[in-house]
Amino acid sequence: MSTKKEIKPAARVSSNKQDVWSLVNEAAAAAAQGGQSVTNLGQGFFGYNPPKFVLDAAKEVLDRVECNQYSPTRGRPRLLKALSEAYSPFFGRTLDPNTEIVVTTGANEGTLAAFMGFIEEGDEVIVMEPFFDQYIHNIQMAGGKVVYVPLHPPKDGASKTCSSKEWTLDIEEFKSKITPKTKMMIINTPHNPIGKIFTKEELKAITDLAVEHNILIVSDEVYDRLFYTEFTxxxxxxxxxxxxxxxxxxGGKTFNATGWRVGWLIGKPHLIKPASVGHTQLCYSSVSPLQEATAIGLEKAESENYWEHSVKTMKHKMDLFNEIWDELGIPYTVPDGGYFVLANFSKLKLPEDYPFPPSVQNRARDFKLCWWFIKELGVAAIPPTEFYTEENAHMAEDYLRFAVCKEDSMLEEAKEKLRKLKPLLEN
Incomplete structure (x- = not known):
């Protein structure tokens, strides 16, 4: 009698641990079923449309036959040219659109393509905590081993509002993580979720190690148009x-269009060529009409005064929302870039007998905070320990991450709900 072999999913997708996104959505859905409205400041999608000149471009290109067919695998010529013209001034030289840029299906697929282009089984990649969670899965899918080093929170972050600059990297600790197997490091600036922009001095200390040991760098700069201080x-x-x-x-972060899934990689030809091959093998080419619309957006952004307006608008939203923490006496991290803010709730005591579900009960305190905020206040945030190893999760277990890229009315709605915290903080 033959025994059929059990079919099992690959280890990379078979974890029983519920991811933060489904957990937050589950809690929000349960609250909604109970008749409570939930103000979602969790995921970093925009609560408003791209600018009109970009939307108009998207509508116009849909009528063009060539924009509804396959694009060249490296990207549409118009977008490659627009990216070269937009970024060359920052790099201090003319970027070759044909050899130094590749368009990807969002920045996430771009990072995966870079890993696929260079990482082989057993190669080590240094990642700073907190990290964008997709880095980890993408590195592991490419066969790499993730090596973690934390950004240390401000020592008095539980008692006073601090700058994102006060989240610091111990460069000696970072150096100790380098081994002969280290192939790559990831730098995220402006940083998600901290909002930290690494100073030129910090970057030089990190990159000196990369040069000394010949380590590749993936620099995640998706918030590069949203900075409120000097950005290197x-x-x-x-x-x-x-x-x-x-x-x-x-392009999604640049033009408030996260659903468009248009991203790009920029680098010297010897770096872009392998990443381009990885991209081609992953998805062949990216969405044609939205590439063309992104190109038009880049071409018109300066004349539309979009860059200045974008920064001014987001800074306004950040300041508008953070008024609630000043009002309640809740310490928070003032970001230098991006659209996330971390608030520290160490002084908020949760009921010991609160009925948390099993998916939350054994997680770090910020998961309990997140669930309680949704159920009791009707405000959804993200628990940042999802972006840490268990070893270092204690660094962020009193924080929650809020996304301010929403309509002002939604931010005001969230602030009104958060005012319910006042009597609890006074006890």
Missing amino acids: RVATISPEVENLTITVGS
């Missing part, structure tokens, strides 16, 4: 660093 692009530190750096960009 990693590849501009020195010619030696540029030779090692793949810069990741995002």
Whole structure:
């Protein structure tokens, strides 16, 4: 009698641990079924449309036959040219659109393509905590091993509002993680979820190690148009660093269109060619009409005064929302870039007998905070320990991450709900 072999999913997708996105959505759905409205400041999708000149471009190109067919695998010529013209001034030289840029299906697929282009089984990749969770899965899918090093939170972050600059990297600790197997490191600036922009001095200390040990750098700069202080692009530190750096960009973050899934990689030809092959093998080419619309957006952004308006608008939203923390006396991290804010709730005591579900009961405190905020206040946030290893989760277990890329009315609605915290904080 033959026994059929059991079919099992691959280990990379078979974890029984519920991911943060489905957990938050589950809690929000349960609250909604109970008749409660939930203000979602969790995921970082925009609560408003792209600018009109970009939307108009998308509508116009849909009528063009060639924009509804396959694009060249490296990207549509118009977008490659627009990216070269937009980014060349930052790099201090003319970027070759044919050899130094590849368009990807969002920044996430771009990072995966970079890993697929260079990472082999057993190669090590240094990642700073907190991290964008997709880095981990993407590195592991490419056969790499993730090596973690934390950004240390402000020592008094539980008692006073601090700058994102006060989240610091111990460069000696980082250096200790480098081994002969280290192939790559990831730098995220402006940083998600902290909002930290690494200073030129910090970047030089990190990249000096990359040059010394010949380590590739993936620089995730998807929030590169949303900065409120001086912003240094990693590849501009020195010619030696540029030779090692793949810069990741995002049309979705740039033009409030996260669902468009248009991203790009920029780097020297010897870096872009392998990443381009990885991209081609992953998805062949990216969405044609939205590439063309993104190109038109880049071409018109300056004349539409979009860059200045974008920064001014997001800074306004950040300041508008953070008024609630000042009002309640809740410490938070003031971001230097991006659209996330971390607030510290160490002084908020949750009921000991609160009926948390099993999916939350054994997770870090911020998961309990997140669930309680949804159920009791009707405000959804993200628990940042999802972006940490268990070893270092204690660094962020009192924080929650809020996304302010929403309509002002939604931010005001969230603030009104959060005012319910006041009597609980006074006890």
